[in-house]
Each structure stands twice: as C-alpha cells, then as structure tokens.
Amino acid sequence: MKIRTREPTTHERWAQLRFSVVGQLLAAPPGRGDLQRELARLAATKWRDPVTGVPTTFGVSTIERWYYEARNAPVGSGRPTPAEGPQGSWLPDRDHGRARAGDPRTV
Numbered sequence: 001m002k003i004r005t006r007e008p009t010t011h012e013r014w015a016q017l018r019f020s021v022v023g024q025l026l027a028a029p030p031g032r033g034d035l036q037r038e039l040a041r042l043a044a045t046k047w048r049d050p051v052t053g054v055p056t057t058f059g060v061s062t063i064e065r066w067y068y069e070a071r072n073a074p075v076g077s078g079r080p081t082p083a084e085g086p087q088g089s090w091l092p093d094r095d096h097g098r099a100r101a102g103d104p105r106t107v
Helices: 010-027 035-044 060-072
Strands: none
Touching: 010 035, 010 060, 035 060
8 A cells, every 4th residue: 555645845844944953952951051152053054945955054043033932832832733723722713803893793
C-alpha cells in the first residue's frame, strides 16, 4: 500500500525553520546572562530560507522574539485543527459583527 505524503505548506516550513533556530535554546536554556551571547551566535549563523533555499540570516531581535514566543506558548499550541476554526479553541465564539449591526441575537 502506498502512503500519500503531502508537501508542507509555506507556513509550516517557516514554523519548522523558526523552531530549528530557537529549539536548541529551548532544549538547553542558556545560563543567567548568556542569552544575548547565544542570540548573537544564532544571528551570525546562515540559515536556508524554507521557500527559496537561499542562505539568509536573522537579526538578534527577531530570534529573541521567536524564542520568547516559543518559550511562552502553551504545549500543543500549534496551528488550530479544522474543528477549532481559524481562531483556535481557546478564543470565545465571535459575533461576526452582529453587535455592531444591532442584531437582537447578540443582546
């Protein structure tokens, strides 16, 4: 039986790249006062653009933002499943503008 595999989306490719950049910091957090040095080291590294394949670098502030976003994200907080919708399951239901339109169902 042949198993069908699909190519990762551009969004998934970028997510994988971000994780490959900051993953080592998450797995082995730097000691007190060493984070900036580690971020500078990662910023000096050439990474392959996940779409074009061209070698690229990222600034310290970009990698730092990725690091804190990944570190503070709840476990399993990747992309929402289709059943959760685009907002994810943790957001309340949206009124889709009914309150602004004076829809009595939102009162």
